[in-house]
Amino acid sequence: MKDKIIAEDVSFYYGSNQAIRNISLKVKKNSVMALIGPSGCGKSTFLRCINRMNDIIPETKITGDIKIDDVSIYGSKYNVTALRRKVGMVFQKSNPFPKSIFENIAYGLKINGVKDKYEIEYIVEKSLKDTALWDEVKDRLHKSALGLSGGQQQRLCIARTIAIQPEVILMDEPASALDPISTQKIEELIQVLKKDYTIIIVTHNMQQAARVSDYTAFFYMGELIEVDKTEKIFTRPSKEMTENYITGKFG
Amino acid sequence: MQTHLEMDIENIKIKMFAMADLAIEAIKLSIDSLKKGDLELAKEIIKNDSKMDRLEIEIDDECIKLLVTRQPAASDLRFALAMLKINTDIERIGDLATNVARETLKINGAPLIKPLIDIPRMAEIVVKMIQSGFEAISEKDVNKARSVLPMDDEIDELNMQIYRELFTYMSESSKNISQSLSLIMVSRALERAGDHAKNIAERAIYYIMGDDIRHQNPKGI
Numbered sequence: 001m002k003d004k005i006i007a008e009d010v011s012f013y014y015g016s017n018q019a020i021r022n023i024s025l026k027v028k029k030n031s032v033m034a035l036i037g038p039s040g041c042g043k044s045t046f047l048r049c050i051n052r053m054n055d056i057i058p059e060t061k062i063t064g065d066i067k068i069d070d071v072s073i074y075g076s077k078y079n080v081t082a083l084r085r086k087v088g089m090v091f092q093k094s095n096p097f098p099k100s101i102f103e104n105i106a107y108g109l110k111i112n113g114v115k116d117k118y119e120i121e122y123i124v125e126k127s128l129k130d131t132a133l134w135d136e137v138k139d140r141l142h143k144s145a146l147g148l149s150g151g152q153q154q155r156l157c158i159a160r161t162i163a164i165q166p167e168v169i170l171m172d173e174p175a176s177a178l179d180p181i182s183t184q185k186i187e188e189l190i191q192v193l194k195k196d197y198t199i200i201i202v203t204h205n206m207q208q209a210a211r212v213s214d215y216t217a218f219f220y221m222g223e224l225i226e227v228d229k230t231e232k233i234f235t236r237p238s239k240e241m242t243e244n245y246i247t248g249k250f251g
Numbered sequence: 252m253q254t255h256l257e258m259d260i261e262n263i264k265i266k267m268f269a270m271a272d273l274a275i276e277a278i279k280l281s282i283d284s285l286k287k288g289d290l291e292l293a294k295e296i297i298k299n300d301s302k303m304d305r306l307e308i309e310i311d312d313e314c315i316k317l318l319v320t321r322q323p324a325a326s327d328l329r330f331a332l333a334m335l336k337i338n339t340d341i342e343r344i345g346d347l348a349t350n351v352a353r354e355t356l357k358i359n360g361a362p363l364i365k366p367l368i369d370i371p372r373m374a375e376i377v378v379k380m381i382q383s384g385f386e387a388i389s390e391k392d393v394n395k396a397r398s399v400l401p402m403d404d405e406i407d408e409l410n411m412q413i414y415r416e417l418f419t420y421m422s423e424s425s426k427n428i429s430q431s432l433s434l435i436m437v438s439r440a441l442e443r444a445g446d447h448a449k450n451i452a453e454r455a456i457y458y459i460m461g462d463d464i465r466h467q468n469p470k471g472i
Contacts, residue, residue: 206322207322210324236325236326242325243325246324247256247325247326248254248256
């Protein structure tokens, strides 16, 4: 499988504080990579480097390079709007727009220039079906998205993300605020979505990382300690520090 | 301070080692009873096997509880998986000691047709294999676990030697047949105990290193 994302020697600074240190990491196309590590280890910062979300935070600096499909996303001519269309993101707290369920998904399409009403309807339905939400909301598409449950709202946010057909989906603890059933649905969804997308997920829940991901990267104090197939990380990690973290000896 | 996970693991370890001690004791006593024709001792070995059976169930339950409630990972996960299997092996070794005791009862105190040399030797090796396997687990010493593997070959050779010898006895006189068959059964039980002791060492290697070395040529390790 081809490498979709290649990070080369990436360091990131909040002012003078170096949050991540010389991270080099490859993510294969159509795979799920979990980023694990204790709070403040730099995993979310690294995730946000992949769609240049950190650009909007003042006094930050990045060195090194990240390539998607072999093209440097930090190149001077790179179109950041196009990047964020290509790299969707789902956050810890679901953040639907205060609009109808339909509009939540249609909005992204409209600002991306899709005008055909039937095409929009088709994509809204398909996105909701792909996120297993269609049956639950098909009779209330024009009611406010804020009336949905937390788990439904999160799946709506994922539907909104995939509606504009990104290639990569970044998830920052997408299920940490959800109940077990909703969590399970999100996890199952990740398995389905990886057929079409490359997914990177930050999670504090190690069992979740073990369940959903193909590869796991362990971060500690801004450094990438170990990255390997998930099964190997959780049964026989190579580094003692990884072992200590996943067996709960610190973190 | 120990975490609950560490306490659970420690608890399983204590029971597992108690089980190993019982199995070693059973093997040693079963050979003593055979050598001396001690029928009371043989009966006691058979009776005591229930202690191991109970421990086996307790250890299985605790391993399952550990998996469900603590969701262990890495070496802790390998520990639980290895113990579930070692538990079965060590319980089988206990059963095989009772097989030896049952043959002692069949021989029923009759004088032995030959002095026992190779059979006690086999039992000594089995005991050594179990001890080394468990020391390897306790010390996380993979070389010690590996040292157990070739010992099984020695047991297999002794077993074949005993077979040949007893076939000769049987062909010499039909009076020898009954006891020869009993001794063959004893030898067979010890050979099987050796196989289980080897399994324990292999699972110890899995626990320590994460490598699965089953069904491989031992010379290649």
